[in-house]
Amino acid sequence: xxxxxxxxxxxxxxxxxxxxxxxxxxxxxxxxxxxxxxxxxxxxxxxxxxxxxxxxxxxxxxxxxxxxxxxxxxxxxxxxxxx
Amino acid sequence: xxxxxxxxxxxxxxxxxxxxxxxxxxxxxxxxxxxxxxxxxxxxxxxxxxxxxxxxxxxxxxxxxxxxxxxxxxxxxxxxxxxxxxxxxxxxxxxxxxxxxxxxxxxxxxxxxxxxxxxxxxxxxxxxxxxxxxxxxxxxxxxxxxxxxxxxxxxxxxxxxxxxxxxxxxxxxxxxxxxxxxxxxxxxxxxxxxxxxxxxxxxxxxxxxxxxxxxxxxxxxxxxxxxxxxxxxxxxxxxxxxxxxxxxxxxxxxxxxxxxxxxxxxxxxxxxxxxxxxxxxxxxxxxxxxxxxxxxxxxxxxxxxxxxxxxxxxxxxxxxxxxxxxxxxxxxxxxxxxxxxxxxxxxxxxxxxxxxxxxxxxxxxxxxxxxxxxxxxxxxxxxxxxxxxxxxxxxxxxxxxxxxxxxxxx
Numbered sequence: 001x002x003x004x005x006x007x008x009x010x011x012x013x014x015x016x017x018x019x020x021x022x023x024x025x026x027x028x029x030x031x032x033x034x035x036x037x038x039x040x041x042x043x044x045x046x047x048x049x050x051x052x053x054x055x056x057x058x059x060x061x062x063x064x065x066x067x068x069x070x071x072x073x074x075x076x077x078x079x080x081x082x083x
Numbered sequence: 084x085x086x087x088x089x090x091x092x093x094x095x096x097x098x099x100x101x102x103x104x105x106x107x108x109x110x111x112x113x114x115x116x117x118x119x120x121x122x123x124x125x126x127x128x129x130x131x132x133x134x135x136x137x138x139x140x141x142x143x144x145x146x147x148x149x150x151x152x153x154x155x156x157x158x159x160x161x162x163x164x165x166x167x168x169x170x171x172x173x174x175x176x177x178x179x180x181x182x183x184x185x186x187x188x189x190x191x192x193x194x195x196x197x198x199x200x201x202x203x204x205x206x207x208x209x210x211x212x213x214x215x216x217x218x219x220x221x222x223x224x225x226x227x228x229x230x231x232x233x234x235x236x237x238x239x240x241x242x243x244x245x246x247x248x249x250x251x252x253x254x255x256x257x258x259x260x261x262x263x264x265x266x267x268x269x270x271x272x273x274x275x276x277x278x279x280x281x282x283x284x285x286x287x288x289x290x291x292x293x294x295x296x297x298x299x300x301x302x303x304x305x306x307x308x309x310x311x312x313x314x315x316x317x318x319x320x321x322x323x324x325x326x327x328x329x330x331x332x333x334x335x336x337x338x339x340x341x342x343x344x345x346x347x348x349x350x351x352x353x354x355x356x357x358x359x360x361x362x363x364x365x366x367x368x369x370x371x372x373x374x375x376x377x378x379x380x381x382x383x384x385x386x387x388x389x390x391x392x393x394x395x396x397x398x399x400x401x402x403x404x405x406x407x408x409x410x411x412x413x414x415x416x417x418x419x420x421x422x423x424x425x426x427x428x429x430x431x432x433x434x435x436x437x438x439x440x441x442x443x444x445x446x447x448x449x450x451x452x453x454x455x456x457x458x459x460x461x462x463x464x465x466x467x468x469x470x471x472x473x474x475x476x477x478x479x480x481x482x483x484x485x486x487x488x489x490x491x492x493x
Binding site for chain 1: 101104105106107108155157160162163165166167455456457458459462
């Protein structure tokens with residue numbers, strides 16, 4: 001089931017040609033390398049957007065992370081826990 | 084309208100498939116996409132693994148959970164579905180500009196004029212299916228026919244991941260024993276009425292005297308006769324065609340039934356504001372206000388009022404809706420769902436009023452719109468709505484892809 005998080009994180013990402021590609025992120029002092037971006041969608045919040053990414057790390061864990069365009073900050077929204 | 088080749092593409096269990104694509108841990112599992120699982124909601128899209136247990140769209144959560152105990156509830160995420168739908172639209176218009184969006188997960192393609200470039204209708208369907216699978220990791224069913232009616236029927240005949248071609252010479256064979264409700268355009272009410280006449284299949288409907296159908300249903304009777312013969316001349320509209328809105332509306336299922344008029348009025352105010360905001364965004368004004376009330380036993384009641392003035396302000400819509408609400412004894416009947424819509428629309432009318440008071444109010448609403456555009460919906464609103472409900476998880480039936488999508492290769 002999904003576990004809601006909503007915590008601020010540090011993300012290493014490439015911003016190129018209007019696209020964002022997250023590569024790794026640091027959450028609770030641990031660095032997670034992103035092996036695959038499964039999905040990307042954006043939702044407007046006023047005139048800015050929140051860019052959401054469904055990602056899978058090297059250990060096959062799923063996370064949803066989000067980039068807030070207005071504040072230039074990253075957030076971890078939720079993760080998947082089996083059972 | 085001869086020798087047309089129309090494709091109907093229907094994404095299989097679209098919302099659930101997008102969730103399974105987003106989170107690979109959901110693949111192969113019974114997923115139930117619903118509204119807020121903590122509130123009163125229904126199943127919006129069950130995955131095929133859940134459908135195998137008998138779960139259907141529109142079922143109550145408890146009902147679905149009873150049928151499929153191991154199912155996984157996932158709250159719907161419209162922004163994700165819209166993103167995938169936009170990608171699909173970009174893919175389709177690489178084949179033809181005649182792409183008509185029927186809903187977020189269904190569309191028609193007229194490929195009559197592009198077969199020299201891309202091959203037969205079947206070849207195009209196979210190419211599209213392959214790309215949808217490779218680029219988006221979801222599947223679709225495709226129906227191919229000489230018109231939209233038969234193409235849509237074809238895509239419904241084989242799911243999931245089907246491809247059905249209805250050749251013009253086999254139309255009567257396909258339709259003869261097909262139940263009438265399988266045809267697009269024949270809903271439960273018409274089905275019930277026709278069943279009472281002893282008409283159950285399309286073959287029976289085709290042979291039924293058209294004069295009687297016309298007497299019963301007027302112009303619709305002629306249409307029923309035509310579709311029973313597989314005739315449908317409606318064109319596939321180009322992807323950038325936007326049909327003018329006929330009405331703008333919102334509805335909301337309350338978290339719990341209420342018998343309190345003041346509570347109902349609060350919901351009514353927010354719904355009226357939402358409707359007004361969409362009217363203003365589309366540059367529409369309307370003068371008929373409809374109110375829909377669904378009471379706890381699921382009976383739906385409704386009334387409409389047409390006024391002299393064209394409206395696009397939430398408070399004015401609200402006051403008109405309250406007048407209709409006053410005709411019902413809310414304390415006795417209770418309210419489960421409320422809906423407000425405005426019809427009788429005109430587009431592009433913004434005349435300055437002779438009354439300074441009214442002009443001041445229009446300026447205030449313009450300023451509120453500007454603030455809400457910048458900071459998000461309901462950033463500034465009426466005091467009564469400060470602790471209002473949120474209703475973000477909706478995709479309007481009038482949803483259309485982004486306007487910046489252009490025909491041709493990327």
